[in-house]
Amino acid sequence: MWFSINWKIFALSLLPPYLRSMTVQSWILLLVSAVETLHYEWLQYRAGNIYKLAHNSQxxxxxxxxxxxxxxxxxxxxxxxxxxxxxxxxxxxxxxxxxxxxxxxxxxxxxxxxxxxxxxxxxxxxxxxxxxxxxxxxxxxxxxxxxxxxxxx
Incomplete structure (x- = not known):
């Protein structure tokens, strides 16, 4: 699905090969961790809304x-x-x-x-x-x- 993305792999794949040292990778993963947290909260919110829409007053x-x-x-x-x-x-x-x-x-x-x-x-x-x-x-x-x-x- 369009919203299913692994942010760590995505961020590291955008990094040029000559910058892929362990220090730069760690720094990029640290920056991406906030986006990962927001994405996880959004997925939980989406699942809750889908559950609410699947139920009604019957x-x-x-x-x-x-x-x-x-x-x-x-x-x-x-x-x-x-x-x-x-x-x-x-x-x-x-x-x-x-x-x-x-x-x-x-x-x-x-x-x-x-x-x-x-x-x-x-x-x-x-x-x-x-x-x-x-x-x-x-x-x-x-x-x-x-x-x-x-x-x-």
């Missing part, structure tokens, strides 16, 4: 990016759909509705279908991670309209 890619970053060996982080429970309303005496409520489960606001989250990131309990770093990674890849919740199992 469930499989987001799960892969989270597992690559936080659980590389076991890959236990999962992404499930958000809960979509229907709301149950309690009526007043003036509405003359039956008062028997049956069994009612109390849910968090994020568990209902109209105001809930779109997906849930399930993280194993024994995994050590930074919540802020995970939120930043999810926010980078998710669509702007999607809401999420991180749950530890």
């Amino acid at each position: 469930k499989c890619y987001l799960r892969g990016a989270l597992n690559d970053r936080f659980d590389r060996e076991l890959r236990r982080i999962r992404i499930d759909d958000g809960n979509a429970f229907k709301r149950k309303y309690i009526y007043t005496d003036g509405e003359e509705k039956p008062k028997y409520l049956g069994t009612i489960f109390l849910y968090d606001d994020s568990d209902y279908s109209d105001t809930g989250v779109d997906f849930i990131v399930i993280v194993p309990g024994d995994l050590v991670y930074s919540v802020y770093e995970m939120r930043a990674l999810i926010d980078f890849y998710r669509l702007a309209s999607k809401r999420y919740k991180i749950v530890t199992e």
Whole structure:
């Protein structure tokens, strides 16, 4: 590829044959070492950008990016759909509705279908991670309209 270059060989090949003593070669390699360092940092930056472009907000890619970053060996982080429970309303005496409520489960606001989250990131309990770093990674890849919740199992 055009960006794959060995700077040491390139610099020494540009040197005229009569200047190729060990002292001059050492001096040229010292000058080229800064360019080599910059080239290596650029290659790392390029690889990181290619990785970011290879992932998007689809469930499989987001799960892969989270597992690559936080659980590389076991890959236990999962992404499930958000809960979509229907709301149950309690009526007043003036509405003359039956008062028997049956069994009612109390849910968090994020568990209902109209105001809930779109997906849930399930993280194993024994995994050590930074919540802020995970939120930043999810926010980078998710669509702007999607809401999420991180749950530890």
